[in-house]
Amino acid sequence: MIIKQFKLIYFRIPIIIKLLITIVFLMCFFGTVIxxxxPTQFPTIFEGIWWAFVTAATVGFGDYVPLTTSGKLIGILLILTGGGLIGFYVSSIASGTIKREQDIEHGRLAFKGTGHLILVGWNERTRQLIKIVLEKNPNEKIVLIDRTLRHISFSEYPIHFINGDATEDAILTKANIRQAERVLLTADLIKNERQADTYTILATVAIRGNNENIPIIAEILSKSQIENALRAGATTIIRSNDFMSALFYHELTHSLAVTPFEDILHILSKQQFSHFPVAPEFVDKQFAEVSHHLIKGDHLLIGIIREKKYNIHPPPDLLLEHGDILVTLVRL
Structure with missing residues (x-):
């Protein structure tokens, strides 16, 4: 029974550890035999073991050498067995290191950290977001899940990549979804809008099923799918199509701006959006009055969220109500 349990434990040990155990056992065996x-040439067992390691590793210091025929035969057996094992052990470590690097690049390794951000979908928006996040906080831990990307260079993008489908529990487990801080789902612009939104909603359901409290930010392309995304468990909905349509309308109906819009976005990237509930003393106060008060604390009030709907740049005389969420820009 004991032998059977030992075998079960031994076969579960990684191959590198097995090799190391075998090498140590053989060196101790040959060192004891020699x-x-x-006994005159090798006065203690330790000297014998030292000779065995030096000989098997082909270092050959020459401080201990066998003189008798029997001792030399033991040396030959040691070189044929121990030398090969040590060479195989070193090559296994090297190949294991290379394989690990390849697994990291190809998204096959699970993430073991906590308090990280999970981004779903690899595209230009995600690439720029990673750049901004790491510029603001180089120590931020980011996990990227994507099913189309085959590999990513860690030296170019210092993130943890997982290749797979975010609708599958196994992939979310590899991303350590239970201990993540928040999740951002970006729409797949290669697919049509309905297919992209369907995938986003399915991924939201899977994420919410694995972590019922995590904030989920979902990009939805079709307005008709917003309610479905909210029912699936999304915390925040980003309607990128609406924003781009408004931007196109602005450019079509206004004269050409001196400053390119990209520069305006760059300026906004140096600000931080902040959401917080309206304070009791601001309830029943006008939007303009509260805005004047908040700007003294470096908060630029740009709108409110009421009943899960954004109201950006509302009328100055709009009265704030209990339960409103104030949306501000804060200088970094």
């Missing part, structure tokens, strides 16, 4: 065969 001590008893030539």
């Amino acid at each position: 001590h008893f065969i030539e």
Whole structure:
């Protein structure tokens, strides 16, 4: 029974550890044998073991050498067995290191950290977001899940990549979804809008099923799918199509701006959006009055969220109500 349990434990040990155990056992065996065969040349078992390691590793210091025929035969057996094992052990470590690097690049390794951001979908928006996040906080831990990307260079993008489908529990487990801080789902613009939104909603359902409290930011392309995304468990909905349509309308109906819009976005990237509930003293106060009060604390009030709907740049005389969420820009 004991032997059977030992075998089960041994076969579960990684191959590198097995090799190391085998090498140590063989070196101790040959070191003990050479001590008893030539006690004068090898006065202690430790000297015998030292000779065994030096000989098997082909270092050959020459401080201990067998003199008798029996001792030399032991040396030959040691070189044929121990030398090969040590060479295989070193090559296994090297190949294991290379394989690990390849697994990281190809998204096959699970993420073991906590308090991280999970981004779903690899595209230009995600690439720029990673750049901005790491510029603001180089220590931020980011996990990227994508099913189309085959590999990513860690030296170019210092993130943890997982290749797979975010609708599958196994992939979310590899991303350590239970201990993540928040999730951002970006729409797949290669697919049509309905297919992209369907995938986003399915991924939201899977994420919410694995972590019922995590904030989920979902990009939805079709207005008709917003309610479905909210029912699936999305915390925040980003309607990128609406924003781009408004931007196109602005450019079509206004004269050409001196400053390119990209520069305006760059300026906004140096600000931080902040959401917080309206304070009791601001309830029943006008939007303009509250805005004047908040700007003294470096908060630029740009709108409110009421009943899960954004109201950006509302009328100055709009009265704030209990339960409103104030949306501000804060200088970094």
